[in-house]
Amino acid sequence: NKYYFVSDDNMFKILLSHREDIISNLVNKVAYIGIRPEDITINGDSSSENANVFFAHPTSIEPLGADFIVHLKLGSNIIKILLPFSRIKYIHDQIGAKIDLTKVYYFDSQGDLVVF
Numbered sequence: 001n002k003y004y005f006v007s008d009d010n011m012f013k014i015l016l017s018h019r020e021d022i023i024s025n026l027v028n029k030v031a032y033i034g035i036r037p038e039d040i041t042i043n044g045d046s047s048s049e050n051a052n053v054f055f056a057h058p059t060s061i062e063p064l065g066a067d068f069i070v071h072l073k074l075g076s077n078i079i080k081i082l083l084p085f086s087r088i089k090y091i092h093d094q095i096g097a098k099i100d101l102t103k104v105y106y107f108d109s110q111g112d113l114v115v116f
Contacts, residue, residue, distance in 0.1 A: 031114070034105035037069060037082040042091075043098035052099045054079075058091050072097065 043053050056072035056079060068088055072079045072095070081097055106114040 030109035032107040032109075032111070034107060035099055035103060037080040039100040039103035040079070040081040040097050041100070042081070042083065042087055043096040052101055053096050054099075055094055055096050057094055061088070061091065 054074055056074040058070055059073045059078065060071045062069040062071070066085055068083050068085065070081050070083055070088075070091060072081065079097070083091075108114050
């Protein structure tokens with residue numbers, strides 16, 4: 001099964017077959033996902049058919065010593081990813097980022113944690 005999350009005009013696929021029993025309760029409802037910056041990675045596959053990938057524009061880069069926090073604009077939202085220095089060279093006008101689904105938190109429209 002395929003589920004889609006929408007952020008403004010941006011939509012990306014999240015394949016959730018491993019959590020379908022819980023996630024199916026959120027279908028066609030307002031729901032939110034939470035993910036930590038270290039659980040999002042740059043994805044080299046630019047295919048829009050690739051699940052769990054979103055495309056966004058970098059807006060700023062914060063140096064944190066050996067790592068960087070990269071702010072990505074996805075619609076009106078800012079998504080932060082944590083990258084080591086060696087991956088900073090892959091930042092361009094638009095990048096694909098992949099979500100580690102085993103680390104996602106799901107919230108209902110009231111902001112209550114549904115599952116993580």
